Amino acid sequence: MSSARLAALTVAAVCTAASTVVLTSPAHADSLRIHDIQGDTRISPYAGRQVSEVTGIVTGVRTYGSSRGFWIQDASPDSDPATSEGVFVFTGSTPQDVAVGDAVSVSGTVTEYVPGGTSSGNQSLTQISRPAVTVLSSGNPVPAATPVTAGSVPAAYAPTAEGSINDLRLRPARYALDLYESLEGMNVQVSDTRVVGATDPYTELWVTVKPWEHRNARGGTVYGSYDSQNTGRLQIQSLGRAADFPDANVGDTLSGTTEGPLDYNQFGGYTLVAGKLGTLAPGDLRRETTRAQHGSELAIATYNVENLDPSDDTFAAHAAAIVDNLRSPDIVSLEEIQDNNGATDDGTVAADRTLALLIDAIEAAGGPRYDWRSVDPADKADGGQPGGNIRQAFLFNPERVSFTDRPGGDATTPTDVVKVRGKAALTLSPGRVDPASEAFADSRKPLAGEFAFRGRTVIVVANHFASKGGDQGLTSQYQPPARSSETQRHLQAQAVHDFTAKVLKAQKNAHVVALGDINDFEFSRTTDILQGRGTLWSAIKSLPKSERYSYVYQGNSQVLDQILITPSIRRFSYDSVHINAEFHDQISDHDPQILRFRP
Template structure:
């Protein structure tokens, strides 16, 4: 059962006050020994010779009580620069048991190598591989100081739970920790327990060996290690010890030794076991053994007869290496604990197999009734009645996870009216694969007739053990899981009619420069190009607006055109040179088929500083000269991310809590600037297209619609198919084509070709981690956004 975070908040607050860091006259800081401390720092991830792809910071609870990290953050600034901690921040959540580690995965370098164990938190901070300053902050607000050129005030220092300055850092505790390399990280001594208020004395360097919440706890005052099933793989890099189940002690108990508790008494009806920390003996039937290589080091057991309280679970996880199999009737002795949100017996001191039995799965209907939690089924064998739709496969290739939802897929609440987020939470469950293996060579699940699973496919009557880990309930299957293709791949886009077709495509960072935003190797670049060519030639647009093309004097753009012409025939496509490509590494772009359309007048753009990726404007007419003309405005608005090279979103651009995320105010200004551009250029038959980074019912789209533009997807695409992007398990449309009134009269149809958003990232051009057998030089997963296609009758 989950531990109440509110009850722990008082302890955490008290610990921070006692361990707050005070600034001295020199650029150093001192602290009383902290509760949660930074135990490892590594900044060489993905650099030349690095053993790991990602930077990371590891945290450790050196106290004797659980500590909640909710509302905390890890922050970073350079060793001696003028930037503040606020510019580089990763938010934290969860609770650390005494002696438990917490792994924060940070930015990846350009040279892939080894993968981290499964992180407990993820951020995008790019640490220096040699010298820097890392702060553990008892706040999710960024600190507007750096300890040197911008000194930290007493109030800011009071928020520091820990500080590590390494290498040539000018802010630290006592003295700086040693400088690092691509092959070394900084380790807090004594497994994380050392804290003398001197970074130089407390830290040493060694090959990076990250530990996460699934690593065996190492309490500073001693205690029982208690690994539990994580529900997701947590491998450890080569050379780092991997926790193994505590060998079962030769039992003094036998099958005649009576139980002391029912399983339901160990679970209790609340959020924490009423007998936590006590020795117990329980009886039940094994419902699932996960003791094999790469699994959880234990098994689940369940009472064959439930008690009278529906709020108490009848299932339990046992951490034990004593061999058992499904159907064994067992009596188990050991300590009842709460570990990483899961009630379990760990370590077990006796496992007696005393016969056989059978457990019928408990039927669970989604959505759950209001006020009912899956906690009452934790550790039990369950069946989810009826069909569940696939809503997210982002981690299918990495951790074997699939998000499922009763009924339809899950929708972004700002994309359409009528989305009930509270009900969506009650109709959702995570399917895991019963394994801790990361990046397996083959996918653990696939849809019948396919090598993969697409979002929208369905599984019927899912059966397995319900468990808890990494902040959510999940099902570990106990029988084969069969998906049916309710969303088969569309080989061609739907017909849109007309005599001229216009497309909008996000190219997913098409770069000819390696090791930048796109491909890291020539092989990857060729694989990416093959997929883009397959996508565009199948769409066969007369005009295509492109996003995320490298801004490098049209080298990337012309390379794409050359590849298209190599497949479609010499001269089939030409590119339009952008007169003002902007300041970002990527730009908007246009290609067209001269046999079908002719550019009229020069390409134009906007000089409004609201854009760092200015729109590209071009008027076209039919190649033979007859008929109407039309003007395309290709856009890529500011993303929803809250921090980037421009700094951290603030003021009106900060997240307002309305579901539109950061920089919504800027996107509205960009929409108004596009409308002003249409007016200033006196454009008619205008098509505003591109990655607007706003969903269908968000302010930027309403700004366009209030000015008289019409969303073609809302008009022509049925609601269930109106999406182009999936994020966080929620589908919605970030990519749009909108027309003015006169252009709307030329439109014969519009569609969204679902070749990307429903496909897993393991299908794309990348070679690291992706199983080789899944790659095909076809349109599928040529990007993470679906292309839009419009028909015009000129």
């Protein structure tokens, strides 16, 4: 959208976390067809204007949530593939006396509703608001659903405008986002689609209409580049009861036809809201188990346990994952360990009870009696769930490794590197890396610890970088989308790189492992900064590209968790152990990573 046009917009209403954008042109009534209202760009040429007697057949009714209303579609389409024949009628409350198959006449105001608000960068949804509805007849056939298939969805994702694409004429044969926009509000269908994003707590899942698009062996769709989007992904919701929605895992199939209006929402972009849902055909995906380390191998894992606190009922499941699926690593870096009363915001920062419960559960599951080290954060200083005071912590098996304690580490005192008898050593162990730096403001500070294994020193730096919250979505009106959260992660990556470089300056062949929830991809600038010019290397790159993922977001299997190593660690094995991200009954949204090597 041009700056002049943006200046002409005003925010007319805010509903929950979203905005309705209305043009300031004078209001008057026009009798129009739906395709006239939709137009051939993303913004209706009639936005802000009153329209009268817009006719269509009701294709779906939404009676739940904050965006209640119904969809109508013109049964007599025009010949322009860029103009949608469907539109959402926003009633605000549960629609009364309207049913699928009704022929209706609608008068109201054309508005452009931006899910998430205008600051989100999301596209807008053309709708008719404050409607007056007249039912003309009932029991009419619903307009035939438009198939969305591998052949109909273009390979190119979106036009690159270096700004808003709102004013660009839609080219549905060239760009996937333009195709979906040209179908906004229309009745569409997909058939026999593979699930690439498991059912989540919000009763939604993701499928792909392109079964071989960056497919991995477990049925997911791998996200491997900013320039290679997975265009076949589509979110599925349902107009039916939540209890009837399938519990799907990645690799399952929605067999048969899934059909309903194509919506656009804040958290998934284009979404098929199904009035008819396909039948779930299980793909029988199994949780992975890594191999056990050999006696001479040091096994180090990273595992984000998602806001673990004593009130959770997942301790036994996490323990089983560590003992059975990870085969009891020698060292486990844990992210998102909360304080002893979780989200209760009363100044508590200690997490000894949280860690004790996990250690007890691991022992009960047949694992070793782990010891632990961590540094309590200052209250409300490290971000995360309010009151939770999340932090990283080390578990280690004292029968296999020893921890080198050097006291003095606290929330604000940085650890440093010194040279002792020709070897690098930490001044504080455990200690935090550069905790006063602006890089870690309102974010988790890296935790460094010095371990000994078979007489060799290994320095481990546990990280949990700033999240991607605030970044524009892949379906943003701005292409390419802005990734504003990268700024802080780049600073964090530089700080961890520089700390590692200091270790290597003190001891060229030092074994350093920097790991954790990096919250960024292996191909990202964040990872490039961490690696520097040979200071560190992300070991997940040792895997085939189709196996590089630890997280599934919007149907994209992608890397967020990484283990990076210094050059002296030459021979190693790496495994991304898929036990959570692909499953609807996950105990964390992250898959753990494990590295094995001989120091």
